[in-house]
Amino acid sequence: MSRRFIAAAAQLGPIARDEPRRDVVARMVRLVEEARRRGVSWLVFPELALTTFFPRWFMERQSEVDRFFETRMPSADVQPLFDAARGAEIAFHLGFAEKVDDSGVERRFNTAILVDRAGRIVHKYRKVHLPGHRDHEPQRPFQHLEKRYFERGDLGFPVTTVEDCRAGVLICNDRRWPEAFRMLGLNGVEMVMAGYNTPRHYPLAPEHDRLQDFHNHLCLQAGAYQNGTYVVGAAKAGVEEGCELIGGSCVVAPTGEILAVAATLGDELVCAAVDLDRCAEIKRNIFNFAQHRQPDTYGLLTQGVGQL
Ligand code: ING
Numbered sequence: 001m002s003r004r005f006i007a008a009a010a011q012l013g014p015i016a017r018d019e020p021r022r023d024v025v026a027r028m029v030r031l032v033e034e035a036r037r038r039g040v041s042w043l044v045f046p047e048l049a050l051t052t053f054f055p056r057w058f059m060e061r062q063s064e065v066d067r068f069f070e071t072r073m074p075s076a077d078v079q080p081l082f083d084a085a086r087g088a089e090i091a092f093h094l095g096f097a098e099k100v101d102d103s104g105v106e107r108r109f110n111t112a113i114l115v116d117r118a119g120r121i122v123h124k125y126r127k128v129h130l131p132g133h134r135d136h137e138p139q140r141p142f143q144h145l146e147k148r149y150f151e152r153g154d155l156g157f158p159v160t161t162v163e164d165c166r167a168g169v170l171i172c173n174d175r176r177w178p179e180a181f182r183m184l185g186l187n188g189v190e191m192v193m194a195g196y197n198t199p200r201h202y203p204l205a206p207e208h209d210r211l212q213d214f215h216n217h218l219c220l221q222a223g224a225y226q227n228g229t230y231v232v233g234a235a236k237a238g239v240e241e242g243c244e245l246i247g248g249s250c251v252v253a254p255t256g257e258i259l260a261v262a263a264t265l266g267d268e269l270v271c272a273a274v275d276l277d278r279c280a281e282i283k284r285n286i287f288n289f290a291q292h293r294q295p296d297t298y299g300l301l302t303q304g305v306g307q308l
Pocket of ligand 1: 173176196197198202
């Protein structure tokens with residue numbers, strides 16, 4: 001693939017709790033078809049794109065929680081997405097809840113994969129920064145139980161060369177942590193794909209609800225600029241099971257400029273022209289790590305979790 005191509009965020013509107021995966025996949029396939037018509041080469045679906053954002057509920061029984069997890073990828077329900085993307089010669093990012101059997105131990109992660117144009121899974125990332133809380137907090141208008149339902153990701157912050165692109169993944173809350181972006185930057189990333197499910201209402205600081213869209217773009221733009229990388233942010237958006245999720249899916253240039261942004265809170269393709277060689281404008285100059293970084297002065301960054 002040329003290093004100049006069209007990348008797109010495939011924003012998804014709300015997914016109902018009981019919406020069958022095959023119906024969600026049909027919505028995604030429609031976005032793949034539109035992407036093909038618009039000459040897209042890379043398509044980014046959101047975090048946990050196959051189901052509703054289930055950490056918003058406290059569920060006692062593990063069997064009920066596990067309904068939202070994938071044990072095979074692609075499953076029969078998801079296969080049509082892989083087929084449509086391969087037919088359209090489109091590489092894509094997909095976020096989903098992953099349940100694996102690790103030598104007899106069940107493990108559960110908030111995961112995202114990259115699939116190349118031939119339909120091969122060539123990259124996997126498991127979310128490291130799990131926001132929210134572990135125990136039921138009934139006083140909240142909705143829960144955010146990622147710390148309960150997922151383990152912390154155990155794959156680090158890998159960057160893989162896919163279709164001649166140094167590609168990396170962050171998942172939702174990860175994008176708020178500059179250390180996560182910098183880990184990808186130090187691995188030479190040229191395009192970061194970041195799916196997210198971000199409620200507008202943040203119960204612990206409701207005065208920030210009005211700032212959620214600003215904070216979203218602030219994080220994506222800063223991450224892009226400070227690491228000389230493109231960023232594609234893809235939202236699950238809209239009022240999903242009574243919970244308002246922000247949209248704002250976008251494509252950000254290595255300069256930090258937003259090249260394209262969603263205009264709705266529904267299923268929407270957000271396309272922009274990418275020229276990966278433009279990353280060098282930043283990586284070779286203002287953020288030339290070899291010339292300007294001073295890691296021997298940053299010891300505190302990895303010594304403990306930090307002060308309040
Ligand atoms: N969601 C949110 C995010 O980091 C959140 C959690 C919401 C944090 C609002 C701060 C404010 O975008 C996920 N899934 O990480």
